[in-house]
Amino acid sequence: MRQTRIARNIWLGIENLLLHKLRSFLTMLGVVFGVGSVVAMLSVGEGASKEALEQIRKLGSNNIIISSMKSAEEEAASTQHSHRAMSIYGLTYEDYRRVASSFKDIQRAAPVKLTRKDSRLRERALELRIVGTTPEWSELVPRDIVAGRVLLQADLDKQAPVTVLTEFGARKILATESTIGQTVRLGGDQFEVVGIVKSESGQAGNIQIPDQDVDAYIPIEVARRYFGDIFTKRTSSGDEREKVELHQMIVQVDDPKKVEAVAAGIERMLEQFHKKKDYVVSVPLALLKQAEAMKRRFNIVLGSIAGISLLVGGIGIMNIMLASVTERTREIGIRRAIGAKRRQIVYQFLIETVVLSTMGGLIGLGVGGLIPLLITYFSGMITMMTLKGILVPLLISMTIGILFGLYPAVHAAKVDPIVALRHE
Amino acid sequence: MAEQAPSNDQEIIRLEDARKIYQMGTEQVKALAGVTVSFKKGGFSAIMGPSGSGKSTMMNILGCLDRLTSGSYYLAGQDVSRLDDDSLSEFRLRYLGFIFQSFNLIPQLTVQRNIELPLYYLGWDARDSENKARELADQVGLGDRLGHRPTELSGGQMQRVAIARALANDPQVIFADEPTGNLDSATGEQILELLVKLNELGKTIIIVTHEPIIAERTQSRLHMLDGLIDRIEGNSNETN
Numbered sequence: 001m002r003q004t005r006i007a008r009n010i011w012l013g014i015e016n017l018l019l020h021k022l023r024s025f026l027t028m029l030g031v032v033f034g035v036g037s038v039v040a041m042l043s044v045g046e047g048a049s050k051e052a053l054e055q056i057r058k059l060g061s062n063n064i065i066i067s068s069m070k071s072a073e074e075e076a077a078s079t080q081h082s083h084r085a086m087s088i089y090g091l092t093y094e095d096y097r098r099v100a101s102s103f104k105d106i107q108r109a110a111p112v113k114l115t116r117k118d119s120r121l122r123e124r125a126l127e128l129r130i131v132g133t134t135p136e137w138s139e140l141v142p143r144d145i146v147a148g149r150v151l152l153q154a155d156l157d158k159q160a161p162v163t164v165l166t167e168f169g170a171r172k173i174l175a176t177e178s179t180i181g182q183t184v185r186l187g188g189d190q191f192e193v194v195g196i197v198k199s200e201s202g203q204a205g206n207i208q209i210p211d212q213d214v215d216a217y218i219p220i221e222v223a224r225r226y227f228g229d230i231f232t233k234r235t236s237s238g239d240e241r242e243k244v245e246l247h248q249m250i251v252q253v254d255d256p257k258k259v260e261a262v263a264a265g266i267e268r269m270l271e272q273f274h275k276k277k278d279y280v281v282s283v284p285l286a287l288l289k290q291a292e293a294m295k296r297r298f299n300i301v302l303g304s305i306a307g308i309s310l311l312v313g314g315i316g317i318m319n320i321m322l323a324s325v326t327e328r329t330r331e332i333g334i335r336r337a338i339g340a341k342r343r344q345i346v347y348q349f350l351i352e353t354v355v356l357s358t359m360g361g362l363i364g365l366g367v368g369g370l371i372p373l374l375i376t377y378f379s380g381m382i383t384m385m386t387l388k389g390i391l392v393p394l395l396i397s398m399t400i401g402i403l404f405g406l407y408p409a410v411h412a413a414k415v416d417p418i419v420a421l422r423h424e
Numbered sequence: 425m426a427e428q429a430p431s432n433d434q435e436i437i438r439l440e441d442a443r444k445i446y447q448m449g450t451e452q453v454k455a456l457a458g459v460t461v462s463f464k465k466g467g468f469s470a471i472m473g474p475s476g477s478g479k480s481t482m483m484n485i486l487g488c489l490d491r492l493t494s495g496s497y498y499l500a501g502q503d504v505s506r507l508d509d510d511s512l513s514e515f516r517l518r519y520l521g522f523i524f525q526s527f528n529l530i531p532q533l534t535v536q537r538n539i540e541l542p543l544y545y546l547g548w549d550a551r552d553s554e555n556k557a558r559e560l561a562d563q564v565g566l567g568d569r570l571g572h573r574p575t576e577l578s579g580g581q582m583q584r585v586a587i588a589r590a591l592a593n594d595p596q597v598i599f600a601d602e603p604t605g606n607l608d609s610a611t612g613e614q615i616l617e618l619l620v621k622l623n624e625l626g627k628t629i630i631i632v633t634h635e636p637i638i639a640e641r642t643q644s645r646l647h648m649l650d651g652l653i654d655r656i657e658g659n660s661n662e663t664n
């Protein structure tokens with residue numbers, strides 16, 4: 001009974017607003033843009049944090065990734081005289097041993113040695129990225145196992161020629177043939193496929209995700225023995241030889257709060273032993289801070305637009321409602337004469353204002369839903385609509401209605417019926 | 425909250441030394457200068473007098489739209505002169521009906537919605553209201569105009585809608601302030617007949633009018649002058 005009465009009052013409010021469609025629509029515009037901005041702001045914000053969390057998940061939330069990188073001077077030198085001997089740079093086995101054993105907050109660590117080799121099984125060939133590493137890899141970069149198993153300590157101990165492939169590469173190479181136990185050639189050597197895992201691949205922020213779609217994981221000692229530390233890179237100005245012991249180290253810290261301190265410690269330690277800066281320390285957790293910063297910038301811009309629009313929208317609504325009260329003085333007088341109490345007049349006008357602002361909010365929700373789509377389309381930034389992102393703007397628009405509707409409504413209720421009935 | 429009326433149950437309205445004084449700067453305007461009068465239950469009475477004599481003020485007081493400066497007003501046995509705004513609204517809603525010279529229909533509402541208005545404030549549900557509105561529209565001869573807006577009606581039809589609306593809450597007293605003032609004489613005649621019929625059905629009717637033709641049909645005529653009762657014709661009791 002009570003519910004149907006509220007519904008009826010709301011419907012009466014809607015009917016009244018429909019009498020002046022254009023006016024009602026124009027009155028709503030401020031709220032439309034205000035709510036639109038809030039919706040856009042929330043979905044951009046949600047998208048940014050979701051993207052950051054997703055990236056961190058791919059990279060490992062407590063991980064620090066240290067990568068070998070040709071130092072700037074070395075890079076410049078090698079492009080100038082390309083026939084120069086061999087460039088030696090990057091992380092060493094010794095670096096790995098030192099880092100892994102010096103920090104008590106480091107839970108586990110894995111060395112990574114990379115090389116690209118053509119791989120084949122019968123007539124099928126594909127260039128794979130050979131990742132020499134240890135069993136820790138699969139804990140630092142945890143991915144679902146599709147078949148078989150990951151690398152084990154026993155493989156390392158025995159220096160067994162076994163490999164774990166990523167799903168994409170495996171499907172290309174193995175095709176329909178039975179997977180586990182199959183022998184594939186990596187470069188010039190035969191490896192037994194013992195497992196297949198999923199992969200993520202790609203870029204997360206400015207950090208390379210550790211795994212790729214065409215990886216073949218093998219015991220690091222095997223990689224070192226079979227492929228050595230010296231690599232030949234083909235460039236436009238001829239072959240270039242470089243010696244790199246380790247391409248990466250992935251380190252996991254036991255507490256997210258300590259990640260940055262440990263990263264700084266590693267950086268300092270490496271500085272001592274490297275004459276040039278031929279490595280880079282990346283902290284996935286920093287992506288979250290980047291995302292937060294971006295979110296803040298967006299929120300400031302869109303938040304001010306939203307705030308101003310909502311204020312202007314609210315004042316616009318109040319203005320029109322005050323005009324409407326004057327215009328409808330006689331109606332108010334009639335209602336009062338018939339027996340409407342003051343608070344019922346307040347209620348009537350308040351409902352009209354709230355209906356107006358809420359309809360503005362709903363349209364704003366539609367408009368605001370488009371802005372994130374456009375942002376995603378043009379900038380590739382991930383945006384996301386959540387329940388909160390819908391309810392908060394609607395709540396705001398209702399609040400605007402109540403806030404800016406209260407004064408005109410109270411004003412309406414103060415109308416003296418005797419005066420109002422004489423009003424022309 | 426309301427005291428018992430000091431008089432018999434024949435009367436529905438009683439004013440005792442009723443005064444309504446407007447302060448205009450330093451001057452006092454005595455719109456009602458101490459009126460004692462009563463109206464019979466089921467009667468049909470006219471309030472007459474020259475312009476500015478206090479007729480409208482009297483109607484506003486009797487209709488619970490305004491409050492006395494001093495004196496007492498008993499309506500249906502209850503002292504309403506000290507009631508607050510909400511209680512007066514409640515009284516109007518439950519016991520009184522109004523008919524105005526300028527009809528005072530709400531232009532954006534249909535005939536049906538206009539008639540339903542008192543029922544809406546009485547808390548009736550939509551279906552009952554609709555049935556009642558239809559019944560009342562039939563009673564005033566506008567059963568086929570429920571969906572129309574007031575602007576699509578003639579003056580006489582609008583006044584019929586106003587009468588139907590005034591009847592919706594089944595009031596004890598109907599106040600009509602010059603109800604035929606904006607109508608031609610033939611239409612005015614029809615409206616008058618409608619009021620006479622309602623009176624015959626038992627409604628107490630108090631009407632402000634200048635027209636002798638209308639005054640003739642009432643049972644008592646109260647002539648006002650300068651905020652006081654000049655004389656009373658017919659069968660109302662008066663103490664001036």
Ligand SMILES: Nc1ncnc2c1ncn2[C@@H]1O[C@H](COP(=O)(O)OP(=O)(O)O)[C@@H](O)[C@H]1O
Nearest residue numbers: 446453454455474475476477478479480481482
């Ligand atoms: N709101 C008011 N403020 C001041 N004076 C008023 C007001 N209403 C009525 N009056 C005065 O009270 C007297 C009676 O007015 P009214 O009741 O309207 O007379 P009538 O309806 O008989 O023409 C008049 O002198 C009028 O000027």
Ligand SMILES: [Mg+2]
Nearest residue numbers: 476479480481
């Ligand atoms: Mg008058």
